[in-house]
Amino acid sequence: MNERAGDTVNFDNVGLRYGTEPEVLSDLSFTLFPGSFYFLTGASGAGKTSLLKLLYLAQRPSRGGIRMFGKDMITLPREQLPTYRRRLGVVFQDFRLVKHLTAFDNVALPLRLASVPESELQKPVDDMLDWVGLSHRVKARPATMSGGEQQRVAIARAVIGRPDMLIADEPTGNVDPEMALKLLRLFEALNRLGTTVVVATHDVHLLKKVPESLIMRLNKGRLTDPTGALKFPPRSTGPMGGGQ
Amino acid sequence: MSTPPFATELADNTPAKAPGPLKGSAAALLVPQARLSGPIPWVIAIMIALVVIAAAGGLALNNLTGNARAELSGAVTIQITEANETLRKQKAATAAEVLTAQDIVASLRVVPEEELDEMLRPWLGDGAGNQDLPIPALIDVQLSSASGPQEIARLQAALDADVPGARVDAQSEWLQPVYSALSSLQYLALALIALLTFACAAAVWLAARSAFSNHKETVEIMHLLGGTDAQITRIFQRSVVRDAAFGGLVGLGLGAGAVWLLGRQFAALDSGMVAGGVLGMSDWIIIALIPLAGVALALITGRYTILIALRRML
Numbered sequence: 288m289n290e291r292a293g294d295t296v297n298f299d300n301v302g303l304r305y306g307t308e309p310e311v312l313s314d315l316s317f318t319l320f321p322g323s324f325y326f327l328t329g330a331s332g333a334g335k336t337s338l339l340k341l342l343y344l345a346q347r348p349s350r351g352g353i354r355m356f357g358k359d360m361i362t363l364p365r366e367q368l369p370t371y372r373r374r375l376g377v378v379f380q381d382f383r384l385v386k387h388l389t390a391f392d393n394v395a396l397p398l399r400l401a402s403v404p405e406s407e408l409q410k411p412v413d414d415m416l417d418w419v420g421l422s423h424r425v426k427a428r429p430a431t432m433s434g435g436e437q438q439r440v441a442i443a444r445a446v447i448g449r450p451d452m453l454i455a456d457e458p459t460g461n462v463d464p465e466m467a468l469k470l471l472r473l474f475e476a477l478n479r480l481g482t483t484v485v486v487a488t489h490d491v492h493l494l495k496k497v498p499e500s501l502i503m504r505l506n507k508g509r510l511t512d513p514t515g516a517l518k519f520p521p522r523s524t525g526p527m528g529g530g531q
Numbered sequence: 532m533s534t535p536p537f538a539t540e541l542a543d544n545t546p547a548k549a550p551g552p553l554k555g556s557a558a559a560l561l562v563p564q565a566r567l568s569g570p571i572p573w574v575i576a577i578m579i580a581l582v583v584i585a586a587a588g589g590l591a592l593n594n595l596t597g598n599a600r601a602e603l604s605g606a607v608t609i610q611i612t613e614a615n616e617t618l619r620k621q622k623a624a625t626a627a628e629v630l631t632a633q634d635i636v637a638s639l640r641v642v643p644e645e646e647l648d649e650m651l652r653p654w655l656g657d658g659a660g661n662q663d664l665p666i667p668a669l670i671d672v673q674l675s676s677a678s679g680p681q682e683i684a685r686l687q688a689a690l691d692a693d694v695p696g697a698r699v700d701a702q703s704e705w706l707q708p709v710y711s712a713l714s715s716l717q718y719l720a721l722a723l724i725a726l727l728t729f730a731c732a733a734a735v736w737l738a739a740r741s742a743f744s745n746h747k748e749t750v751e752i753m754h755l756l757g758g759t760d761a762q763i764t765r766i767f768q769r770s771v772v773r774d775a776a777f778g779g780l781v782g783l784g785l786g787a788g789a790v791w792l793l794g795r796q797f798a799a800l801d802s803g804m805v806a807g808g809v810l811g812m813s814d815w816i817i818i819a820l821i822p823l824a825g826v827a828l829a830l831i832t833g834r835y836t837i838l839i840a841l842r843r844m845l
Contacts, residue, residue: 373757383752400758402550
């Protein structure tokens with residue numbers, strides 16, 4: 288396997304099929320480097336969401352090897368998966384907010400699961416909701432929020448614990464251009480702090496907003512590599528390429 | 532663009548090992564369940580009430596059998612059959628003398644004829660005292676030890692020499708069929724308790740599965756955010772234990788009330804044997820522990836039901 292100890296993610300000849308269906312992902316071999324910013328693009332049905340599921344450990348591959356944070360995820364006992372999931376921040380395409388929880392409680396959930404004391408939750412959660420422009424919706428439940436508001440809550444939840452890797456599936460799909468740009472800047476800020484960011488999108492305009500980003504393109508379950516992101520470590524000097 | 536307010540310090544403090552359980556209010560938030568809205572607490576209450584009644588019945592039968600055995604274990608009856616009344620009285624007196632001389636005899640009593648007539652009156656009516664109907668003389672003997680076959684043979688041998696025709700019977704032998712019947716009832720009570728325990732566990736299993744299905748989406752989100760099986764299981768355990776505790780207390784109340792009423796009914800019979808079945812303090816302590824056992828059973832069943840369901844997820 289062609290990985291190094293410092294790599295965030297290393298896929299080696301990974302394939303994924305659901306049941307007896309044909310493979311939705313085939314022969315994926317790539318490395319994601321710490322502190323890099325990746326866009327994952329591709330047409331609908333290309334396999335973006337399936338690849339993200341492998342990345343956020345919701346699915347095991349049908350074949351091949353996956354290492355994350357230096358650990359083999361294929362042989363990792365199921366009981367140890369939560370430890371690695373807590374190092375990830377995920378923005379799901381369908382938000383996956385807990386319907387009966389308020390915006391505050393949804394954002395606080397990762398911290399509560401990490402056993403952060405209740406007394407230490409209020410300020411960071413309030414600040415994060417304020418930052419995504421939802422300080423007036425702290426007590427709102429998902430059913431009473433617009434799609435954009437739900438998306439911002441989902442993003443706040445994903446980044447509140449400052450994850451080692453942020454995975455976002457179409458994170459700007461339901462927000463206006465101004466908010467989309469703001470969210471992208473949030474991801475960049477997180478990236479500057481050393482977090483690896485993977486954003487799946489089919490919005491080509493978004494790619495231009497982060498010029499130093501690396502692009503992974505999926506086509507019918509296979510990866511193409513227009514920026515050479517997958518073969519070589521990213522430029523190491525800038526804030527986007529830390530760690531190499 | 533300002534740096535977003537990450538919970539950096541909090542994240543840095545996050546323990547590397549498995550995090551602890553979610554605290555009460557946070558856990559209640561995640562899996563909200565209307566208190567006692569479902570039928571399960573009431574199903575558990577009925578089960579516990581039935582277990583209490585069955586257990587009380589089993590314990591009472593155990594006491595009754597034990598007391599009867601203790602009372603009759605050293606009791607022996609000597610029967611002297613002789614048609615001639617005078618001769619019968621002489622033989623009875625001789626037998627009493629012979630028996631008194633035996634070191635294994637603690638005490639004896641020649642049963643007066645009037646007492647025998649009174650005992651037989653329900654069956655013979657006024658004919659019980661009729662001189663034309665000879666009734667055997669009886670001697671109640673209390674041995675200093677249990678009346679085993681050796682003791683019976685020794686008394687029989689001693690009597691055969693001076694009182695031919697006298698018969699020695701251990702009283703406990705007469706009651707052997709009764710003891711067998713009581714034992715069967717005790718096993719029945721145990722089987723009933725086992726069945727109810729199984730039914731209770733099945734009810735909790737169904738309830739836990741239903742609760743899990745209702746909150747599967749929340750569970751999946753918690754999993755993906757790094758929630759552990761232990762954290763998720765504990766949330767469900769809380770509501771199972773709460774429901775089981777309520778059901779247990781109500782069931783104990785209902786069951787104990789029924790046992791008390793039944794006890795009063797049996798006490799009114801004023802029967803010596805039934806009086807031996809009265810529940811003692813240790814019995815009531817065992818009965819009081821039944822709801823605790825019910826809660827423990829619900830907790831274990833609920834826990835494993837959720838854990839098995841979770842293990843089907845990645």
